[in-house]
Amino acid sequence: MKTPRIGAIGGGQLARMMTPPAIHLGIEFxxxxxxxxxxxxxxxxxxxxxxxxxxxxEFAKTVxxxxxxxxxxxxxxxxxxxxxxxxxxxxxxxxxxxxxxLHMRQKLSEFNLPMPAWAEIKTxxxxxxxxxEQGGVAILKTPIGGYDGKxxxxxxxxxxxxxxxxxxxxxxxxxxxxEKVDFVRELAQLSARSVSxxxxxxxxxxxxxxxxxxxxxxxxxxxxxxxxLAQTADIAEIVATSLGVTGVLAVEMFEARxxxxxxxxxxxxxxNSGHFTIEGSITSQFEQHLRAVSGLPLGSTAMQADHAVxxxxxxxxxxxxxxxxxxxxxxxxxxxxLHTYAKSARKGRKMGHVTVVADDLDFALAQAKxxxxxxxxxx
Amino acid sequence: MKTPRIGAIGGGQLARMMTPPAIHLGIEFxxxxxxxxxxxxxxxxxxxxxxxxxxxxEFAKTVxxxxxxxxxxxxxxxxxxxxxxxxxxxxxxxxxxxxxxLHMRQKLSEFNLPMPAWAEIKTxxxxxxxxxEQGGVAILKTPIGGYDGKxxxxxxxxxxxxxxxxxxxxxxxxxxxxEKVDFVRELAQLSARSVSxxxxxxxxxxxxxxxxxxxxxxxxxxxxxxxxLAQTADIAEIVATSLGVTGVLAVEMFEARxxxxxxxxxxxxxxNSGHFTIEGSITSQFEQHLRAVSGLPLGSTAMQADHAVxxxxxxxxxxxxxxxxxxxxxxxxxxxxLHTYAKSARKGRKMGHVTVVADDLDFALAQAKxxxxxxxxxx
Numbered sequence: 001m002k003t004p005r006i007g008a009i010g011g012g013q014l015a016r017m018m019t020p021p022a023i024h025l026g027i028e029f030x031x032x033x034x035x036x037x038x039x040x041x042x043x044x045x046x047x048x049x050x051x052x053x054x055x056x057x058e059f060a061k062t063v064x065x066x067x068x069x070x071x072x073x074x075x076x077x078x079x080x081x082x083x084x085x086x087x088x089x090x091x092x093x094x095x096x097x098x099x100x101x102l103h104m105r106q107k108l109s110e111f112n113l114p115m116p117a118w119a120e121i122k123t124x125x126x127x128x129x130x131x132x133e134q135g136g137v138a139i140l141k142t143p144i145g146g147y148d149g150k151x152x153x154x155x156x157x158x159x160x161x162x163x164x165x166x167x168x169x170x171x172x173x174x175x176x177x178x179e180k181v182d183f184v185r186e187l188a189q190l191s192a193r194s195v196s197x198x199x200x201x202x203x204x205x206x207x208x209x210x211x212x213x214x215x216x217x218x219x220x221x222x223x224x225x226x227x228x229l230a231q232t233a234d235i236a237e238i239v240a241t242s243l244g245v246t247g248v249l250a251v252e253m254f255e256a257r258x259x260x261x262x263x264x265x266x267x268x269x270x271x272n273s274g275h276f277t278i279e280g281s282i283t284s285q286f287e288q289h290l291r292a293v294s295g296l297p298l299g300s301t302a303m304q305a306d307h308a309v310x311x312x313x314x315x316x317x318x319x320x321x322x323x324x325x326x327x328x329x330x331x332x333x334x335x336x337x338l339h340t341y342a343k344s345a346r347k348g349r350k351m352g353h354v355t356v357v358a359d360d361l362d363f364a365l366a367q368a369k370x371x372x373x374x375x376x377x378x379x
Numbered sequence: 380m381k382t383p384r385i386g387a388i389g390g391g392q393l394a395r396m397m398t399p400p401a402i403h404l405g406i407e408f409x410x411x412x413x414x415x416x417x418x419x420x421x422x423x424x425x426x427x428x429x430x431x432x433x434x435x436x437e438f439a440k441t442v443x444x445x446x447x448x449x450x451x452x453x454x455x456x457x458x459x460x461x462x463x464x465x466x467x468x469x470x471x472x473x474x475x476x477x478x479x480x481l482h483m484r485q486k487l488s489e490f491n492l493p494m495p496a497w498a499e500i501k502t503x504x505x506x507x508x509x510x511x512e513q514g515g516v517a518i519l520k521t522p523i524g525g526y527d528g529k530x531x532x533x534x535x536x537x538x539x540x541x542x543x544x545x546x547x548x549x550x551x552x553x554x555x556x557x558e559k560v561d562f563v564r565e566l567a568q569l570s571a572r573s574v575s576x577x578x579x580x581x582x583x584x585x586x587x588x589x590x591x592x593x594x595x596x597x598x599x600x601x602x603x604x605x606x607x608l609a610q611t612a613d614i615a616e617i618v619a620t621s622l623g624v625t626g627v628l629a630v631e632m633f634e635a636r637x638x639x640x641x642x643x644x645x646x647x648x649x650x651n652s653g654h655f656t657i658e659g660s661i662t663s664q665f666e667q668h669l670r671a672v673s674g675l676p677l678g679s680t681a682m683q684a685d686h687a688v689x690x691x692x693x694x695x696x697x698x699x700x701x702x703x704x705x706x707x708x709x710x711x712x713x714x715x716x717l718h719t720y721a722k723s724a725r726k727g728r729k730m731g732h733v734t735v736v737a738d739d740l741d742f743a744l745a746q747a748k749x750x751x752x753x754x755x756x757x758x
Contacts, residue, residue: 002702002703003702003705003719016402017402017403019398019399019402019421020398020399020402020403023395023396023398023399023421024396024399024657024716024717024718025705025717025718025719026702026718026719026720026721026731042398042402042421042422043421278403279661279683282658282713282714282716282736283713291709295706296705296706296709297706297709297710297713298709298713299709299713299714300713300714302714304658304683304684304736305683305684323381323382323405324381326382326404326675327674327675327676330670330675330676330677330678331676334661334662334676334677334678334679335661335678335679335681337403337661338403338404339403339404339405340382340404340405341405342405352405357661357683
């Protein structure tokens with residue numbers, strides 16, 4: 001056996017962060033990037049448009065397994081690769097559910113998995129009826145294309161979504177309406193499933209969002225009951241198995257005020273909620289993803305210390321790339337692990353993150369947030 | 380401030396392992412490799428002969444700091460770069476002592492640092508006198524070019540070294556004779572010194588050699604007394620400061636049966652005795668080296684867990700590249716961190732290593748040695 005050659009479609013920070021474990025393991029890792037100078041440029045072996053089958057097929061010839069930095073590659077392209085006996089992990093039949101939130105809800109319903117109340121919406125009348133059932137407010141989502149809070153809005157009447165309803169064909173003919181969950185916090189269950197069927201879950205984490213974008217992750221989720229831990233690990237395994245997911249799977253969940261655990265979103269790739277695993281876990285989500293998609297046995301998901309805290313570095317303006325303040329942040333916070341993604345500065349953009357691993361949670365929180373504050377504000 | 384662009388001369392495993400922290404920090408990292416397909420090929424921006432000033436000068440134009448994968452770049456080349464105001468870290472005046480063991484002994488003597496008895500040898504008579512003083516046996520070393528046990532031999536008479544004595548001009552006109560230390564174990568003190576003068580040491584480690592080559596590293600060194608820990612950390616700081624070392628410094632030492640701590644060798648770069656820091660320490664030696672040579676503040680050198688054990692993967696034949704047995708090793712040892720350097724197989728070659736980090740030393744030893752055994756023997 002040789003180590004597999006793994007190719008990732010997409011040159012973002014997830015492909016970038018797959019590179020270090022590939023180097024350590026001695027796995028040949030290549031990236032099909034959208035453009036020169038991508039975040040994953042060091043591993044980029046080809047630049048091209050992932051919407052074009054001929055581009056992706058050319059890339060696929062150079063590797064043994066195709067995987068992903070993002071979930072936007074057209075299913076038709078992936079199905080064509082699969083028809084040519086190319087290993088695509090996760091396979092198109094699984095990715096279909098990550099690409100379409102309505103299909104995801106429909107599929108998960110078959111397995112009685114806990115979800116917010118939801119409905120497929122084709123007309124203003126259907127939406128108004130759902131809103132009425134939900135006590136006057138609902139969440140409306142475009143089934144495809146949304147991420148980081150985009151393609152999602154709170155609606156109290158169909159008139160709040162008249163622009164989407166008029167153009168509903170642009171969204172595949174349907175919108176997805178969901179219960180606006182009264183939650184006490186958000187959780188994420190990260191796991192991996194190998195092409196061989198092996199499954200491993202990391203500890204449940206708490207994710208804190210600001211304006212719909214992940215801001216802070218605390219691992220493990222503080223004060224989670226044994227019952228919740230068992231339920232969330234079960235949910236992840238059922239989702240991974242029933243949808244045929246391979247590689248890393250993130251299940252984002254609400255912990256409702258009434259105690260229900262409800263599935264919010266799925267991501268079939270390494271995920272922001274798992275960046276803490278680089279230093280916080282024996283096996284990082286990026287190494288595990290490489291192992292899982294290539295059929296290597298999975299590594300231990302145990303924590304390296306009692307706690308890990310990750311804070312995202314979101315762009316503050318068009319200038320601050322955070323590296324300006326590296327010296328100050330490093331000097332003040334020698335335990336903080338700084339990560340930047342070599343992206344140009346843009347307000348709100350995910351440009352890096354900071355992780356602190358420690359046996360004391362308050363210390364980890366203070367150090368991670370302190371280092372992030374220095375990088376964001378220079379103080 | 381921008382992050383510095385760092386260039387390493389040499390495409391071996393040390394440059395390879397500098398790449399992951401450069402990716403995480405967002406530091407632009409380039410390598411001048413000896414050949415295509417080097418261990419550090421992913422970061423190689425140029426291929427050429429580091430003995431040629433014009434090659435190295437061309438490389439130096441593309442980076443802000445020059446550092447090293449190995450200590451073999453001619454001093455004349457480095458001095459020419461320095462004369463052109465290029466930042467070379469560690470500087471040539473420090474590297475001179477790493478390149479010449481006799482000069483190192485002479486320099487360290489000025490600071491009363493503890494060393495085996497030693498003598499500069501120019502003639503057979505001088506060598507026989509030294510051997511007689513040492514009770515009939517000594518270690519003889521070529522001052523330059525030796526590593527991993529090469530250029531070192533045990534001598535009981537000048538006739539054991541007649542080939543070296545006849546060709547003594549090839550070794551700069553002198554050999555280095557040293558006391559054959561009766562040691563209970565070997566130790567290594569890893570540290571880093573920044574271009575700003577900041578200094579940080581990792582915990583003292585025990586190194587176990589087989590046939591002169593590092594086989595196992597245990598961190599921290601078991602049962603080291605407070606006095607020894609204080610002494611070894613002091614030694615490292617005095618060496619780093621007095622020789623003007625920047626970047627990572629490894630001081631290899633003997634713990635003599637009579638209790639003396641004696642300096643054996645120095646390495647002015649990340650070192651095999653510090654590979655455990657990748658997973659075992661908050662800041663790895665490779666990240667710290669990048670920080671130190673570029674003037675960024677140093678990171679914490681605290682352990683991630685109570686113990687770390689590293690086992691080298693030395694080539695067994697011309698075929699086994701270890702990746703053949705990855706699946707078995709990963710399945711049996713899910714806590715083991717496997718590293719391979721993408722080198723072709725050769726008996727005795729350093730081709731990879733395994734690290735296990737744990738709060739239980741016996742567990743770490745068993746897992747690391749177990750995983751290495753699978754990789755070496757397939758069982």
